[in-house]
Amino acid sequence: MTDLSKIRNFSIIAHIDHGKSTLADRLIQHTGGLSEREMSEQVLDNMDIEKERGITIKAQTVRLDYTAKDGETYQLNLMDTPGHVDFAYEVSRSLAACEGALLVVDAAQGVEAQTLANVYQSIEHDHEIVPVINKIDLPAAEPEQVRAEIEDVIGLDASEAVLASAKSGIGIEDILEQVVAKIPSPKGDRDAPLKASLVDSWYDPYLGVVILVRVIDGVIKKGLNVKFMVGETEHLIDRVGCMRPKIEQLPELGPGEIGFITAQIKEVEQARVGDTITTVKGGATEPLPGYKEVQSVVFCGMFPVDAADFEKLRESIAKLRLNDASFTFETESSAALGFGFRCGFLGLLHLEIIQERLTREYDLDLITTAPSVVYRIQMGKSKTEPAGELMLHNPADYPDPSRIDVIEEPWIKAVIYTPDDYLGSILKLCQDRRGIQSDLTYVGGRAQVTYELPLNEVVFDFYDRLKSISRGYASFDYEQIGLRQGDLVKMSILVNNEPVDALSMIVHRDVAEARGRGMCERLKDLIPRHLFKIPVQAAIGGKVIARETISAMRKDVTAKCYGGDISRKKKLLEKQKKGKAKMREYGNVSIPQEAFIAALRMGEE
Amino acid sequence: MARALYIHWPFCLKKCPYCDFNSHVRDTVDHAAWEAAMLRDMEHEALIAGDEALESIFFGGGTPSLMPPALVGALLNRAQQLWGFAPDIEITLEANPSSVETAKFADLAVAGINRVSLGLQSLDDEALKFLGRLHSVDEGLAALDVAQNHFSRVSFDLIYARPNQTESNWQAELTRALGFGTDHLSLYQLTIEPNTRFATDVRRGVFNPLDDDPAADLFEVTHQLTEGAGIPAYEVSNHARHGQESRHNLTYWRYQDYCGIGPGAHGRRGDQATLRHKKPENWLSGVDEHGHGLRKERALSRPEQASEALLMGLRLAEGIAFPMLSERFAIPFDRLIDQDRLTMLRDLGFVWQSNERIGVTSRGMPVLDALLGELVNSELVTA
Ligand SMILES: Nc1nc2c(ncn2[C@@H]2O[C@H](COP(=O)(O)OP(=O)(O)OP(=O)(O)O)[C@@H](O)[C@H]2O)c(=O)[nH]1
Ligand SMILES: [Mg+2]
Numbered sequence: 001m002t003d004l005s006k007i008r009n010f011s012i013i014a015h016i017d018h019g020k021s022t023l024a025d026r027l028i029q030h031t032g033g034l035s036e037r038e039m040s041e042q043v044l045d046n047m048d049i050e051k052e053r054g055i056t057i058k059a060q061t062v063r064l065d066y067t068a069k070d071g072e073t074y075q076l077n078l079m080d081t082p083g084h085v086d087f088a089y090e091v092s093r094s095l096a097a098c099e100g101a102l103l104v105v106d107a108a109q110g111v112e113a114q115t116l117a118n119v120y121q122s123i124e125h126d127h128e129i130v131p132v133i134n135k136i137d138l139p140a141a142e143p144e145q146v147r148a149e150i151e152d153v154i155g156l157d158a159s160e161a162v163l164a165s166a167k168s169g170i171g172i173e174d175i176l177e178q179v180v181a182k183i184p185s186p187k188g189d190r191d192a193p194l195k196a197s198l199v200d201s202w203y204d205p206y207l208g209v210v211i212l213v214r215v216i217d218g219v220i221k222k223g224l225n226v227k228f229m230v231g232e233t234e235h236l237i238d239r240v241g242c243m244r245p246k247i248e249q250l251p252e253l254g255p256g257e258i259g260f261i262t263a264q265i266k267e268v269e270q271a272r273v274g275d276t277i278t279t280v281k282g283g284a285t286e287p288l289p290g291y292k293e294v295q296s297v298v299f300c301g302m303f304p305v306d307a308a309d310f311e312k313l314r315e316s317i318a319k320l321r322l323n324d325a326s327f328t329f330e331t332e333s334s335a336a337l338g339f340g341f342r343c344g345f346l347g348l349l350h351l352e353i354i355q356e357r358l359t360r361e362y363d364l365d366l367i368t369t370a371p372s373v374v375y376r377i378q379m380g381k382s383k384t385e386p387a388g389e390l391m392l393h394n395p396a397d398y399p400d401p402s403r404i405d406v407i408e409e410p411w412i413k414a415v416i417y418t419p420d421d422y423l424g425s426i427l428k429l430c431q432d433r434r435g436i437q438s439d440l441t442y443v444g445g446r447a448q449v450t451y452e453l454p455l456n457e458v459v460f461d462f463y464d465r466l467k468s469i470s471r472g473y474a475s476f477d478y479e480q481i482g483l484r485q486g487d488l489v490k491m492s493i494l495v496n497n498e499p500v501d502a503l504s505m506i507v508h509r510d511v512a513e514a515r516g517r518g519m520c521e522r523l524k525d526l527i528p529r530h531l532f533k534i535p536v537q538a539a540i541g542g543k544v545i546a547r548e549t550i551s552a553m554r555k556d557v558t559a560k561c562y563g564g565d566i567s568r569k570k571k572l573l574e575k576q577k578k579g580k581a582k583m584r585e586y587g588n589v590s591i592p593q594e595a596f597i598a599a600l601r602m603g604e605e
Numbered sequence: 606m607a608r609a610l611y612i613h614w615p616f617c618l619k620k621c622p623y624c625d626f627n628s629h630v631r632d633t634v635d636h637a638a639w640e641a642a643m644l645r646d647m648e649h650e651a652l653i654a655g656d657e658a659l660e661s662i663f664f665g666g667g668t669p670s671l672m673p674p675a676l677v678g679a680l681l682n683r684a685q686q687l688w689g690f691a692p693d694i695e696i697t698l699e700a701n702p703s704s705v706e707t708a709k710f711a712d713l714a715v716a717g718i719n720r721v722s723l724g725l726q727s728l729d730d731e732a733l734k735f736l737g738r739l740h741s742v743d744e745g746l747a748a749l750d751v752a753q754n755h756f757s758r759v760s761f762d763l764i765y766a767r768p769n770q771t772e773s774n775w776q777a778e779l780t781r782a783l784g785f786g787t788d789h790l791s792l793y794q795l796t797i798e799p800n801t802r803f804a805t806d807v808r809r810g811v812f813n814p815l816d817d818d819p820a821a822d823l824f825e826v827t828h829q830l831t832e833g834a835g836i837p838a839y840e841v842s843n844h845a846r847h848g849q850e851s852r853h854n855l856t857y858w859r860y861q862d863y864c865g866i867g868p869g870a871h872g873r874r875g876d877q878a879t880l881r882h883k884k885p886e887n888w889l890s891g892v893d894e895h896g897h898g899l900r901k902e903r904a905l906s907r908p909e910q911a912s913e914a915l916l917m918g919l920r921l922a923e924g925i926a927f928p929m930l931s932e933r934f935a936i937p938f939d940r941l942i943d944q945d946r947l948t949m950l951r952d953l954g955f956v957w958q959s960n961e962r963i964g965v966t967s968r969g970m971p972v973l974d975a976l977l978g979e980l981v982n983s984e985l986v987t988a
Contacts, residue, residue: 531975532953554821556975559794559842561920564611564857564871569916569977570909570986576978577986588949 016083086347100183188255194218296344303340498587613867627869702748760789924964
């Protein structure tokens with residue numbers, strides 16, 4: 001066991017892309033966790049999709065042994081966290097398991113929205129925060145200005161902030177020394193009843209369900225019978241260890257330590273994050289406070305393109321959920337799309353990632369319906385049904401409008417942080433999305449603007465638009481602030497006079513027409529010409545508010561066919577048949593799969 | 606069995622930029638060797654499918670008018686010995702309208718050719734140049750004149766829907782063409798085929814093919830003018846006075862058997878599809894080694910044959926006799942043709958149906974490929 005005074009637990013937090021994972025690489029390398037050969041860039045980002053997109057999705061923990069200048073060897077437990085707002089819950093869990101944080105700030109970008117959001121969380125935990133100004137190797141780096149920003153905007157003492165370059169390995173030793181010197185060691189009692197918090201769990205094909213724990217009091221070891229206090233299940237521990245980042249088995253984990261256990265658990269469901277682990281005999285009586293429940297904010301339907309793939313989709317979603325308990329799903333059936341699932345996500349990036357993993361890792365062709373938020377509807381009574389309340393997850397379930405008394409939608413408070421130059425266009429974007437400005441502060445050459453916005457205006461492409469109008473410089477963070485009444489209507493899209501469920505959406509009456517026009521225009525480009533002309537309409541109830549027409553195909557014929565060579569024409573038939581398998585048919589119109597997703601991108605407005 | 610024989614002559618003086626047919630340019634051709642090989646390939650086919658008199662022979666290419674008339678004569682003599690000729694046999698040869706080839710027309714007629722299909726391609730010198738043709742309009746018209754003197758039936762080809770071609774331009778060209786007094790015309794819209802020089806040109810932006818909408822307009826003009834002149838379309842791109850259709854090509858479209866000899870020739874005998882080596886040298890050595898140029902003989906399943914019969918038959922204005930097809934392939938009508946689609950396309954005016962027949966209307970012809978994708982029951986298609 002390691003003496004408590006020789007343990008340091010800390011998270012690395014920052015805005016997206018400021019270099020957390022790269023810094024983790026250097027710290028692992030410096031302390032000899034991995035050899036040169038085993039090292040790769042952002043080695044902790046081990047999912048394919050993380051590597052490809054260059055972002056962290058899941059927090060990762062790694063244990064380092066560091067011999068400091070004082071001659072003592074310390075056990076450092078480092079948690080690399082994601083920077084994207086969709087995965088903020090990963091940060092909060094990690095922070096709860098630590099006594100301090102490395103706050104990484106990009107020397108060229110300065111303080112951004114997620115810098116603030118994450119640092120405030122860390123301060124709430126009474127953490128010791130060690131600021132690191134990273135990427136000082138960049139020509140655009142302005143470390144002194146960033147140092148001032150950290151002091152002005154956040155209110156932290158940055159006089160000793162380490163000037164570092166994770167890329168070139170500058171300042172790494174300094175960072176390690178400050179971790180040892182400034183971050184407090186954990187407290188805990190080895191002889192008290194076991195109390196360990198369940199920080200994370202995931203499915204490993206070799207080990208089964210792996211649980212990341214932070215021991216508060218007591219000792220956890222192989223062969224111990226433990227109880228999950230909230231889940232009320234009992235398990236026999238069969239492995240104890242830590243990641244370096246390779247798996248290393250240990251005899252035990254003592255107070256203050258972070259490591260993993262396995263206990264022959266089949267489903268991640270059973271190892272609920274935030275639960276408290278204690279011993280079956282002589283265990284603790286009070287569980288730890290636990291974490292805030294994560295709640296899905298964006299919902300969409302996912303249907304197999306080929307109805308025969310439904311079972312495969314079910315299995316794949318279930319498997320994927322073993323690794324990501326943060327999305328929800330339930331079966332859904334739609335007249336047009338058949339059987340599928342209604343899934344809930346933490347945000348649009350999360351949605352996109354799950355969708356991509358399903359298509360790629362499980363080789364499924366999917367139709368994803370328009371993302372939607374949850375509406376609360378107060379319904380008056382009808383002849384057959386009493387008055388009541390309905391939580392609407394799916395525009396397809398929109399009730400008879402005459403029964404709707406009040407409809408409420410979720411609102412968010414969005415904090416946008418941007419260089420002055422882009423402020424004008426950003427204000428316009430927020431205004432167009434029904435935003436209400438509540439605050440605008442100028443700090444140096446930057447502005448921080450706070451808006452209240454309806455979430456349904458944000459779920460489509462707000463983030464993309466924000467990035468594009470600010471050339472990537474603006475950052476964005478939000479929190480939900482509750483439901484508000486709105487003049488909301490269901491807009492249906494009709495293709496060849498038939499409603500296409502997957503494209504219907506709930507919109508505010510004031511923007512319905514513009515939205516409808518945009519959708520019709522895009523669909524006109526996305527649906528190929530057919531043998532007849534196709535009206536594409538947007539409608540509210542029975543009233544058409546926008547309309548486009550796809551003109552009929554005029555020419556499609558093989559002019560010359562002789563010499564008795566039929567093979568090429570037959571190939572054409574085969575190709576047509578394959579093409580059709582990738583389309584969905586509505587009112588005799590074949591709509592290509594890509595159209596469903598592409599139609600939702602709002603494009604330039 | 607087969608009552609039609611196709612003979613492929615694979616050589617050209619120059620490859621045309623739009624052509625994706627099996628044609629090859631060679632400095633010299635050993636005519637004696639080719640004659641011997643063609644005869645052997647023919648004999649092999651006749652042995653298997655030679656029990657009925659031939660009703661048509663077609664020399665295609667390549668450029669079969671480059672063949673020495675004596676070689677043509679020798680092949681026809683042998684074919685007559687092997688199969689026998691029906692009394693009114695149609696023997697067609699595709700000819701290039703150059704002066705050199707025109708000089709052979711008299712001898713070709715003597716050899717037995719009674720129908721010529723002339724590759725005029727355009728009545729505009731600029732267009733001929735664009736199409737990579739070696740002849741001029743004057744030369745072409747002179748060839749047409751000579752052909753009409755020597756052969757009882759003459760047809761010619763034109764390629765239209767060229768880049769930037771306007772309706773009035775094509776109207777004038779076609780009206781002029783209709784005045785030459787032939788009873789058959791093949792009018793092909795220019796299509797850019799993969800692996801041709803035109804495909805490369807288009808990719809590089811050298812020119813843009815005519816858009817579908819104006820091309821469709823030209824198609825309509827073509828059908829109106831030819832109809833008015835008494836030589837309506839009997840197939841997508843082929844027009845004839847009644848009774849003057851190419852009987853040989855009708856064999857393909859009606860999905861009857863045909864023998865095909867020479868490099869790359871396709872054939873159908875019963876449920877067998879035959880294909881010969883495409884490259885001239887490979888075909889030659891095939892004949893040398895095995896006594897025939899066959900590369901592949903493949904049995905076609907009934908559904909496959911049915912799909913071919915539909916693909917071909919629906920190109921014809923006369924359409925298909927569906928009770929006959931059902932019986933021939935032992936497949937019920939509703940499994941040949943998607944009935945829902947049939948109803949829909951009939952209502953849209955693309956397809957007509959009578960008691961015994963189904964066909965594509967002249968409105969449907971320009972979108973035939975799309976119609977086939979809808980009509981042919983997908984169970985017949987392997988994908
Ligand atoms: N020039 C320079 N580039 C750096 C430095 N540190 C990181 N980068 C680059 O910045 C980009 C983002 O680095 P990551 O380490 O993935 O950033 P992150 O903070 O982990 O990002 P998320 O996990 O997605 O929030 C990568 O292209 C790195 O190579 C640095 O010190 N100098
Ligand atoms: Mg990262």
